[in-house]
Amino acid sequence: MAEDVAARLAEVVGAAHLLSGDAVPEDYAHDEELTGEPRRPGYVAKPATAEEVAGLLRVATEHGVPVTARGSGTGLSGAARPRPDGLLVSFERMNAVLEVDTGNHVAVVQPGVTLSELDARTAEAGLQYTVYPGELSASVGGNVGSNAGGMRAVRYGVTRHNVLGLQAVLGTGEIIRTGGRITKISSGYDLTQLIIGSEGTLALVTEVIVRLHPRLAHGATVLAPFTDLDRVLAAVPRIVASGLAPTILEYIDNLTMAAITHTAQLALGVPDEVREASQSYLVVGMENRDADRLHADIEVLGELLGELGAADVYVLDGGSARKLIEAREKAFWTAKAAGADDVIDVVVPRSAMAQFLGAARAAGHRREAGVIGCGHAGDGNVHLAIFCKDPDVRRELLHEIFAEGVELGGAISGEHGIGRAKREHFLELEDPVKIELMRRIKRSFDPVGILNPGVLLT
Amino acid sequence: MAEDVAARLAEVVGAAHLLSGDAVPEDYAHDEELTGEPRRPGYVAKPATAEEVAGLLRVATEHGVPVTARGSGTGLSGAARPRPDGLLVSFERMNAVLEVDTGNHVAVVQPGVTLSELDARTAEAGLQYTVYPGELSASVGGNVGSNAGGMRAVRYGVTRHNVLGLQAVLGTGEIIRTGGRITKISSGYDLTQLIIGSEGTLALVTEVIVRLHPRLAHGATVLAPFTDLDRVLAAVPRIVASGLAPTILEYIDNLTMAAITHTAQLALGVPDEVREASQSYLVVGMENRDADRLHADIEVLGELLGELGAADVYVLDGGSARKLIEAREKAFWTAKAAGADDVIDVVVPRSAMAQFLGAARAAGHRREAGVIGCGHAGDGNVHLAIFCKDPDVRRELLHEIFAEGVELGGAISGEHGIGRAKREHFLELEDPVKIELMRRIKRSFDPVGILNPGVLLT
Known part of the structure; x- marks a missing residue:
C-alpha cells in the first residue's frame, strides 16, 4: 500500500523529487514549534508546478493520505509539522520570483521564494514587500498560510493587506486563481482573504501576487526607556495619533532587552543608572523619502516621548539601530536558547x-x-x-x-x-457556532478532509 | 399564509416596525441600480437589535421567505432591490455610533449609520473613517455589503481594509462576532473578510468595528489637463512610485469633465484653448499634517506632472477644489441626468x-x-x-x-x-470551479438559501 502510494506520487513529480520512508531527512519532521514532537512524514514530494500539486492531491484523495504544505519550515505553531502517515508537499523547487511588475507595483512569486530573495529582487526596482516577520529565510507561501505580520505591520499591515491574488489548489485537486494585480475588487466572495491564514487546511498555494510599496531612502531608530510599562503602553496611541506614521513601534521588557543585547553583544549607550531604573523600552522606527523631514520628525517624536514620560531618548546610529532591530527579530531564538x-x-x-x-x-x-x-x-x-x-x-x-x-x-x-500547538485551546475558547461554520467552510474546499488534519480545526 | 408571516414578523419587531402589502412605500422597491424594475417587497421589517434580526431570519427560514438587507438604498447594482414575495430588512433604526474609541482608533457602529454621521462623529476626535464612496448618505452596512471604495482608496484602501470586526446573523439565525478592535489576527478563517463584499448573501451585519485614521489638517487639490489619455495613465504609476502618497488620483475624460463642471456650474480657471486641446484630466488630492510640507509636495508634484506631459498644472483653491471633488463624486447623478x-x-x-x-x-x-x-x-x-x-x-x-x-x-x-444587475455576466465570465466553490461557501452560512436569492450567485 505505502509502496503503491509512493509510486503513484513519484509518477506525478518524478522519482528524483519524491522521498519516502527512511530516505526522508529529519529536517522535514518539524517546523520551529517548541513543544511538538518531530514526526517524520511518510512521503516528501517536491513539485515544480501547480499541475503537479494538483496531481499529488488527487493521489492523496484517492488513498486518504493527509497532506501538509511546507515552505521554509520556520513556522512557530506546528502547522508544517507533518503526520507520520502523511505526505509533506515541500515548495523548495517552486522558488522563483516570476515578475517584478513596476507598472502595477506588484511581484508575482512562487510560494517557496524566501523573503530575503524577494527583498533583494524588489530593491532593484526601488520597491519593497513590507511584511518582515523577523525570519527572512521564511517563504512567501508560509507567510500566506499563517498571515504573518512582523514589526512593520503598524504602518504597512500584515500579509493579508499585502497579498492581492493567489493561484491555489483545492483539496479536490482543482486549480483556481483569485484576485489579481488589483487592490480592489467587488465581484464575489474574497477567496484570497479566506485562504490567507488558513494554515494549509483549505488549499495549497502555488503562486502569490504581492503588493509592493516604494522603498523609502531614509530611516532612523529611536529608543526610549521608561520606568514602567503602563507609561510605554499609554504612549502608543498618542504616537499613532500624532500622524508621524512610524514603521516600527515595539515594546521590549527589561529582561528581554537584557537577553537580546547580551546575545547580540549590543551596546546601546544607555547609562547604567537609566537602565537599572527602566522596566520597559519603546523602540520606534521612522522612515521618510526626504532626509530633512526624517530629522524634523525625529525631533517632534523626541519631544513627544519626553512629554509621555520617557526617561530619556536615544537616536541610534545606523549600526546599532540595525543590530537592535535584528536582535529584536531574533527574540524567538534568544528565548529558545534561554x-x-x-x-x-x-x-x-x-x-x-x-x-x-x-x-x-x-x-x-x-x-x-x-x-x-x-x-x-x-x-x-x-x-x-x-x-x-x-x-x-x-x-x-x-x-x-x-x-x-x-x-x-x-x-x-x-x-x-x-497550528497544532494551540488547536486544543482554540477549540475550547472560540465560539462553537464559529467553529462549526469554519468546519463547513473547510468542507467546501476540502470535502474529504485531506488538508492538514490536526491543524486548526480538526 | 402572507398574513400569518406578517403576524409572525410583527411579533419579532413590534407591529409599528413591520410594513406589508400596500402599506410598503415605493422607496423600498429599489436601490439606485439604473436598469432594474422596482419591485415592492412583501414585508419591510425595521429591527432594533441583532436578536430581532435573528428572530426575523428564523421566521423567514420557517416560511421560506427570501430576505434582502437594506441600508440607505444607495447601491448601484440592485443588491438591495427586494423580491416581491420577500422580506426587506431595513436597518434604519439601527443607526447609532455606539463608540468612538480613541485608544484603539476604531469606531463601533450599527449598520444603518450614514457616512456623514460617522464623519461628523469621528471629526470631533480628530480622526476619520477613510472610505468615501461619494454618496455620504450611504450606510456603513451597505459599505460592508458591497466592499465600497471611493476616491481615497488609493491611499487608505477600500472597506475591506478599514473594517476590523463584525457582529452578524447567519442565515440559520445564529449570531456571531468576528475580528475585534485589532488590526491583525491569525486564529482561524477570516470571517470578517468573507462577509465583506458578500452583498447580503451570507449574513446580515448588525454591528461594525471600523478602523480610524488621524484626520490630517492640510489638503490641496491639483488639476492637470493632458492632451491624451495614454499620457494620463502612464503618469499614474510614476506618481505612486514618487512616495508623495496622494489621497486622491482620478482621471476624468473631457466629456465627463464638461458635464460635471456644467452641472456644478464650476469654473476651474482652465483657459479655453487648453480645455479644447485636452482629452483627459488628472485630479490629484494631497494631504499632510504640516502645511509647509504640503506646499513643498505640491511643488514636487507640479514638476513631476510637467515632466510627465501635463499641458498645465492648476492648484485649485479651497472652494473650487471642494466643488470639483463633490462634482466628481456626483458623476453618477450627472450621468443619470444625462x-x-x-x-x-x-x-x-x-x-x-x-x-x-x-x-x-x-x-x-x-x-x-x-x-x-x-x-x-x-x-x-x-x-x-x-x-x-x-x-x-x-x-x-x-x-x-x-x-x-x-x-x-x-x-x-x-x-x-x-448584485442583480451583473449576475448573469458574472456567472458567464467567472471560472465555474470558483462559482461552485462560492455556492458551497454560501450554503455553509445559509443552508436553506433565504439570503438575497437572485443576487451574485443564485
Whole structure:
C-alpha cells in the first residue's frame, strides 16, 4: 500500500523529487514549534508546478493520505509539522520570483521564494514587500498560510493587506486563481482573504501576487526607556495619533532587552543608572523619502516621548539601530536558547495591553513560571516567552493567558497561527457556532478532509 | 399564509416596525441600480437589535421567505432591490455610533449609520473613517455589503481594509462576532473578510468595528489637463512610485469633465484653448499634517506632472477644489441626468487601463453607443456611463466590456458589486470551479438559501 502510494506520487513529480520512508531527512519532521514532537512524514514530494500539486492531491484523495504544505519550515505553531502517515508537499523547487511588475507595483512569486530573495529582487526596482516577520529565510507561501505580520505591520499591515491574488489548489485537486494585480475588487466572495491564514487546511498555494510599496531612502531608530510599562503602553496611541506614521513601534521588557543585547553583544549607550531604573523600552522606527523631514520628525517624536514620560531618548546610529532591530527579530531564538518552554503571541486591543500583560504575569507568578517578552505595541500583539517545565501546569497557564486575551476582545494568535500547538485551546475558547461554520467552510474546499488534519480545526 | 408571516414578523419587531402589502412605500422597491424594475417587497421589517434580526431570519427560514438587507438604498447594482414575495430588512433604526474609541482608533457602529454621521462623529476626535464612496448618505452596512471604495482608496484602501470586526446573523439565525478592535489576527478563517463584499448573501451585519485614521489638517487639490489619455495613465504609476502618497488620483475624460463642471456650474480657471486641446484630466488630492510640507509636495508634484506631459498644472483653491471633488463624486447623478442607460465600474490592473478603455470605447463605437467616464486611476477602477437604449445591444456591449476587463486580469466590478444587475455576466465570465466553490461557501452560512436569492450567485 505505502509502496503503491509512493509510486503513484513519484509518477506525478518524478522519482528524483519524491522521498519516502527512511530516505526522508529529519529536517522535514518539524517546523520551529517548541513543544511538538518531530514526526517524520511518510512521503516528501517536491513539485515544480501547480499541475503537479494538483496531481499529488488527487493521489492523496484517492488513498486518504493527509497532506501538509511546507515552505521554509520556520513556522512557530506546528502547522508544517507533518503526520507520520502523511505526505509533506515541500515548495523548495517552486522558488522563483516570476515578475517584478513596476507598472502595477506588484511581484508575482512562487510560494517557496524566501523573503530575503524577494527583498533583494524588489530593491532593484526601488520597491519593497513590507511584511518582515523577523525570519527572512521564511517563504512567501508560509507567510500566506499563517498571515504573518512582523514589526512593520503598524504602518504597512500584515500579509493579508499585502497579498492581492493567489493561484491555489483545492483539496479536490482543482486549480483556481483569485484576485489579481488589483487592490480592489467587488465581484464575489474574497477567496484570497479566506485562504490567507488558513494554515494549509483549505488549499495549497502555488503562486502569490504581492503588493509592493516604494522603498523609502531614509530611516532612523529611536529608543526610549521608561520606568514602567503602563507609561510605554499609554504612549502608543498618542504616537499613532500624532500622524508621524512610524514603521516600527515595539515594546521590549527589561529582561528581554537584557537577553537580546547580551546575545547580540549590543551596546546601546544607555547609562547604567537609566537602565537599572527602566522596566520597559519603546523602540520606534521612522522612515521618510526626504532626509530633512526624517530629522524634523525625529525631533517632534523626541519631544513627544519626553512629554509621555520617557526617561530619556536615544537616536541610534545606523549600526546599532540595525543590530537592535535584528536582535529584536531574533527574540524567538534568544528565548529558545534561554530555555523557554513555549512562545506565544496573543493579540489584544492596543488599549488593553497593560491589563493583559499584568494578568499574564500574575498567572505565571501564581505557578512560579516565567512570563517575559516584547511585542508589537502598535498592534496590541504581545509576544511572550513561557518558562514552565511541567506540561500540565504549562497547559493550564497558557489556557488562562489565552482566555484572558480572548476575554479582552483579542485572539489567541496575532501572527503565528493556531497550528497544532494551540488547536486544543482554540477549540475550547472560540465560539462553537464559529467553529462549526469554519468546519463547513473547510468542507467546501476540502470535502474529504485531506488538508492538514490536526491543524486548526480538526 | 402572507398574513400569518406578517403576524409572525410583527411579533419579532413590534407591529409599528413591520410594513406589508400596500402599506410598503415605493422607496423600498429599489436601490439606485439604473436598469432594474422596482419591485415592492412583501414585508419591510425595521429591527432594533441583532436578536430581532435573528428572530426575523428564523421566521423567514420557517416560511421560506427570501430576505434582502437594506441600508440607505444607495447601491448601484440592485443588491438591495427586494423580491416581491420577500422580506426587506431595513436597518434604519439601527443607526447609532455606539463608540468612538480613541485608544484603539476604531469606531463601533450599527449598520444603518450614514457616512456623514460617522464623519461628523469621528471629526470631533480628530480622526476619520477613510472610505468615501461619494454618496455620504450611504450606510456603513451597505459599505460592508458591497466592499465600497471611493476616491481615497488609493491611499487608505477600500472597506475591506478599514473594517476590523463584525457582529452578524447567519442565515440559520445564529449570531456571531468576528475580528475585534485589532488590526491583525491569525486564529482561524477570516470571517470578517468573507462577509465583506458578500452583498447580503451570507449574513446580515448588525454591528461594525471600523478602523480610524488621524484626520490630517492640510489638503490641496491639483488639476492637470493632458492632451491624451495614454499620457494620463502612464503618469499614474510614476506618481505612486514618487512616495508623495496622494489621497486622491482620478482621471476624468473631457466629456465627463464638461458635464460635471456644467452641472456644478464650476469654473476651474482652465483657459479655453487648453480645455479644447485636452482629452483627459488628472485630479490629484494631497494631504499632510504640516502645511509647509504640503506646499513643498505640491511643488514636487507640479514638476513631476510637467515632466510627465501635463499641458498645465492648476492648484485649485479651497472652494473650487471642494466643488470639483463633490462634482466628481456626483458623476453618477450627472450621468443619470444625462440619460445614461447604465453605469459600470470594471477594475483592471493599473497598467492595463489604457488598453481597456480603448477596447471599451471601440466596442461602444461599433454599436453606436456612448461609453464615457472617469475613474480611480490609482486603483485601475474605471467608471463608465453607457448610452445605449436597446437592451439586447446593451447586454452584448456590457458583456464584451466585462470580458475585456476579465481578460486583462481584472474583474467586473471594483466597488459597486455584482448584485442583480451583473449576475448573469458574472456567472458567464467567472471560472465555474470558483462559482461552485462560492455556492458551497454560501450554503455553509445559509443552508436553506433565504439570503438575497437572485443576487451574485443564485
